[in-house]
Amino acid sequence: MTQESLQIRAKRQGSSDPGDLVFLCHNNADKAFIRRLADALELEFGTSFFLDVFAIPTGEAFIPWIEKAMERCTVCAIFLGGNGWGPTHLWEAELALARYRRDPSFRIIPVALPGLSLIESAKLGSGRLFQEINWADFTKGVDDKESLEKLEAALTGRKTLGYRGPARLTPYQVRRDAERWQRSGRSDSSILYSGAQLAEAEAMVRENPDAMNVAGVSEFLGSSREGQSAYWRRLAVAAVGTAAVLLAAATIAITNYLVAEQRRQASVSRQLAIISKDAAGADRALSIGARALLVADTPEARGALIEQLQEFRFLKRIINAGSYIESAALSSSGDYVLATDAGLRVLSPGRNSAETVEANSRETVTSVATSEEGTWLGREDGRVDRLRDGSISLVLKADPKVPTVRERRVRVLAYGPSKRLVAAGTGAGRLAIFDARYGTLLHEIGEGDGIRIEAISFDPTRRRLAFGTSAGIVVTVDTDTFSVVDRYPHVEGGILALGYLHDGSLVVLSRYGRLLYFNMSDGRLMKPSGGDTVPLATAAAIEPMTGKIAIGDSAGVIRLFEAVTQHATDDAPLRGHSDSVTAISFGKGGKQLLSASSNGTAAIWDLVGREGPYEEMPQLNPAPSAIRVNWSGVVIAVSLDQNHAQLRRLEGDAWITLLDLVSISQRSDRSGKAFKRAETDAAGFEEIIWAIPSVALDDRGSQIAWTTSGGAILTTSVAGADTATTVLRPSGAAPPDELEISGDGRTVAAVQEDGALVTVFQIGGSEVASAQIRPPAAARSIALNRDGDRIAIGMKDGMLSQYSRTNEVWTAVGKPHRAHTSEVAGLAYSRDGNTIVSFGSGGGGTDRTVVLTEARNPADQQVLQARQAAGSVSAMSLGADLLVVGDHDGRVLTWSGRDTRFSGALSAGSSEVSALYVDEERRRIITSSGDGSVKTWTLDLAQWIGLACSKANRNLGRDEWHELMPDDPFVPRCSQRRPYR
Structure with a gap:
């Protein structure tokens, strides 16, 4: 089997220039399309593009081949379409992007193929390469002449008017000017930018990191x-x-x-x-x-x-061990023992550095295992030592029969507690089993000089051990008779790691990153079930009790998998290393993990995820539709489902019910019409009715208003369940479409009659005054300012209108003005009442923006469109200096209230954001997701910086x-x- 790559030699006809060598970064599934593209370029422009297919021989490491090709080429075309990223496709693209950043003369050409997914394109770099860099669009097919012209110009260096980008300044212009300035010895100040040109260039850097964050x-x-x-x-x-x-x-x-x-x-x-x-x-x-x-x-x-x-x-933190880490093991005390090329190191999860073991020489340790009888050290020449009570003794001598040109090193050590055995595997195919108590050699198995023993594990359910070799052979051995029980003939690519689970099942990972699971109920190596593949896997660990597998790759990323399913868990990949992962070890109970990298650093991970920057509150189901914090700092939330509606308060680790709105509604309206009964149509389908369709809370969660399915509108104080309830409108009509309460809790507004009418209620003691507003178009959403004397109405035609109250009479303020191209799904006044923040209903994905409108001057609008919600906005909260909106992907987008600049995204959960609250007094944001998760995020910047410095653990x-x-x-x-x- 060979690994193929494609290159193009781009050369104009009649030119003596040899032409640029172009590396084609592509998914193998798109190879046919790329060949057609080269033919089309030659037919259309008379330009010869020579497709150079080079094959990497079987058994050769293909990464060095690709790296050499990437360094030789002058241009890299990154193709991406409906087939997504291939196994090495994304790695090649990242390699090209890395060179692009450091080499001003190197060019990248993103090429969009049919079926391009923005989600897939976002996996590369910062996610904006296919959005910001001039790219060729072949999503309509290979015969798009405009796209052919753009690609031909990019390949040959010919100028064309077809490029996108700023009219006065482009990323390439900035890079060229930077290169000219460098060539002048940094002395030609006439090239430097100033004024508007400098501001424009800096804006490009902020908005286009992939294209601009480059050398010089x-x-x-x-x-x-x-x-x-x-x-x-x-x-x-x-x-x-x-x-x-x-x-x-x-x-x-x-x-x-x-x-x-x-x-x-x-x-x-x-x-x-x-x-x-x-x-x-x-x-x-x-x-x-x-x-x-x-x-x-x-x-x-x-x-x-x-x-x-x-x-x-x-x-938790990154620790610099100071030397290359070959292997890692967990000691009985919970410390990690590291085998390094400068001797043995011990790392405590609570410390910031790895301690040298004084009894150990600085001789390289190639592998390590721990047991109650001591610590076992594998050596470069095939020896095994034991460290016990501060002294080192030789347990296994080097094999003199192995030629010095062959690899001798002890590649793996394993301990079996049931019989107190230690097994060592070498690069020369030698498996040695010895008694851990006395250090005596019991048996040896030879697999041949050219075979490496890569992994060993002891079966916790029977007296067996298994080992895997570089030839892809899995062998089981009876630890009573030391005879070979079974052999699985071939795992493609060889064995990278294997391990028994607590039930005696065996998990195997090949060097091609393929996960295999042997259900060894009868102790035999029957045909395994296969699972996910991890490209370029370099290290792995298997936790026997939890069945978790951690796999590290050449990019420094660790991914977690379930052994039984052989599929990835829902946990996000652990990205912390800058270089390939060399060793992994689980901590006690499988809740902690240590990983080591080839640059000599180790990372400690808390797999429970308690390392910030948020804290998990107790889950709340159904997910809250509104969250507030009262005067004393207690979190209050409204939780609704079809038949229940409750106001709850967080006390310790539990949500306590304060008010049951269904029960209160039944007590307050004894007509029997508070709740509508579901009707069944002729086809036998019963309509879905929510007992409490809408709930609104004031700013401090001290006053609550709600509607019933029977059309009633009620309000009460949150002081307690016995507080008197005010019926603003009795039942007997259709329930309102939307409900809102002012920040001070004294005004309630409702959208009725399918948007044709907005009724505003003034609450004053036992008296309730109401007024009606007929908006110029059907209303979809409403917002009251804090004092309740101004109302904004968002309409189904995308327009906004405002009304103010004077002597209990509501009058229009100015004329309606357009804010969105879809229905105005939600809006709110800022804390000072000077700004209206609104969002659209999605409009099929075209209107996902947030719009800021000056309340006194509606013509003054600002559209926040650099970052947009997924689908549409699902929740919103405003602070004095912060605007936060949630979307249907569980993201919370934040903007600065001072200058409305985007200031980062938070992850509230795995489904839509159901409620948000900016608690500026306590410098935090509270988020909730449809999956029931509730989180609190600190806004204390000193805590952010302290946490970042603690994790980095270096200056x-x-x-x-x-x-x-x-x-x-x-x-x-x-x-x-x-x-x-």
């Missing part, structure tokens, strides 16, 4: 900013030196300098935030993210850090600092604030 650009723009700041500094110095007559001008210049310095800091903060998102390794990403927020509190820095803290929410080095911030003095500690300039 950050330094080029930094020098441009410094040049602009230097102008103000010179002006300030000159002004100060002109004496008292020019004092006013000097003051202005100094002020301008300070403003310029603040802007520079904000720009640096945003640049660092962008860099942190693509930084290699959790430690570097979190350190840079924390630094971005410490330089300046910008929305971009907030967003980058909170998203990183979510991505690394399972990570930025001096060289890293000056690479990122050459104009700032070095700060040695992760959480130390930047010195004032």
Whole structure:
């Protein structure tokens, strides 16, 4: 079997130039389409594109071949369509993206094929490559002439007007200018940007990280900013030196300098935030993210850090072991023992560093196992030592028959507690079994010099052990007679790891990343069931009690699988390492995990996910439709289903029912019409009726209003179940379509008659006054300001209208104005009442935006469309300085209230966000999801930074600092604030 790759030699006819070598990054399933594309280019433009198919011989490592090809080529075309990413397809694309960032001369051409999924395209880089970089669109097929022209121009370097992008400045222009400035020895200041051009370039960097976060650009723009700041500094110095007559001008210049310095800091903060998102390794990403927020509190820095803290929410900390980690094992005390090329290390989950074992020499340890009889060490030459009571003794000598040119190292060690045996497997095919108590050799099995023993495991249910070889053979051995019981003939790619479960089943992982499960109820290696595949798997661990499998790959990512199903769990991949994973070990109970990387770092993971940046509240089912925090800080939530409606309060670890709205409605309306009875049609289908269709809470959760299926509208204080209930409208009519209550709880509004009527009720003691508003079009949603003297109505035609109350009379404020292209599904007033925030109903996916409208000047609108909800907005909450909206994918999008800049996304759960609340007094956001999960997110930035620095467990080095911030003095500690300039 061979691995094929395609290259194109792009050359114009009649040209002596050999042409650019183009690497085609593609899914093998799309190969036929790409061949047709090359033929179409030659027929249409007379350009010769030579398809070069090179084969990687069987048994050769294909990664070095691909890496060499990627370094030789000058252009990489990344194809993506309906077939998605192939096994190595995404890895090749990431490799190209990495070179693209560091090499200004290297070009990337995204090519969209039929069936392109935005979800699939978002898996590459920051997720915006196929949105932001000039790309060729072949989603309509191979014969699209405009797309053929664009692709031909990109391949040959010919200019065309067909590219997308800014009219005055493009990402490629910025990269070219940065390269020219570098070639000038960084001395040609005429190339540097200033003014609007600099602002436009910086905006591109913020919006287009994949295209702009590349070698030289950050330094080029930094020098441009410094040049602009230097102008103000010179002006300030000159002004100060002109004496008292020019004092006013000097003051202005100094002020301008300070403003310029603040802007520079904000720009640096945003640049660092962008860099942190693509930084290699959790430690570097979190350190840079924390630094971005410490330089300046910008929305971009907030967003980058909170998203990183979510991505690394399972990570406890990164520890630098100082040397290559070959193997890891869990000791009886709960510490991790690490086999490194500089000797043995011990790592406690509660410590920030790996401790050297004093009794051990600095000789390389290739594998390690622990037992009550001591710690067992495998060596490079095939020896096995035992460390016990502080001293090391030789247990197994090196095999003198193995030639020195052959691999001898002990690749794996395993301990069997039932018979107190230790087994060692070497790279020379030697399996040695010895008595752990006395260290005596009991038996040896030879698989041949060219065969490596890759994995060993002892059966907890019977006296057996199993081992796997590089030839793909799985062997079981009777540990009483030491005879071979069974052999499974061949696992393609060889064995990477294997392990018995607590019930005696055997799980095997091949070096091709294929999971296999042997149900060994009779002790035989019958044909296994196969499961998921992990491309480029490099290390694995199997937890026998929980049946969890952890598999690491060459990109430094660990994924979790279920042994019985052989499929991935719902847990997110653990992304923390910058290099390939070399060793994995589960902690006690399978709730913790250690992983090691080839760069000498180890990561400790809490698989329960209690490492922030949120705290899990007790689940609430049905999911809350509204959440508030009362004056004393207690969380209150409304929970509805078809037959129940309850107001609940969080006390400790439980939700306590405060009010049962169904019972209160029955007591308050004894007519028997409070709830409508479901009717059955002629076909036998019964209509679905919710007893309580709508509920509204005031700002403090002190007053509640609700409707019944019988059309009644009621309100009561939340003080207790015995509080008097006010019937605003009796039952006997159709229930309102929408219900709203003012922030002070004194005004209730309802949409009736299918949107034709809005009724507003004023609550004052025992008296209830009502007024009616006939909106210019059918109403879909309503909002009251805090005092209840102004109402905004969102209509089904996408328009907004406002009314104000004067002497109990409601009059229109201005004329209706358009806000959305679909129905206005929801809206709210800001805390100060100056802004109306609204969202559309989705409109088939075309209107997912959030719109900000000035309440006093409706013509002044701002559309927040850079980040849009999935499907449509499902929940919304406003604070004085924060706007949060939830969507149907469980995401919570946040914007700064100061400048409406996007400031990061939170993950509320696995389904739609049902309710949100911004609790600014306690600096937190409370989110709930349709899956019943309720979370509280701190808004304390000091906690964010402290958590990030704790997880990173290191400071930025001096060289890293000056690479990122050459104009700032070095700060040695992760959480130390930047010195004032």
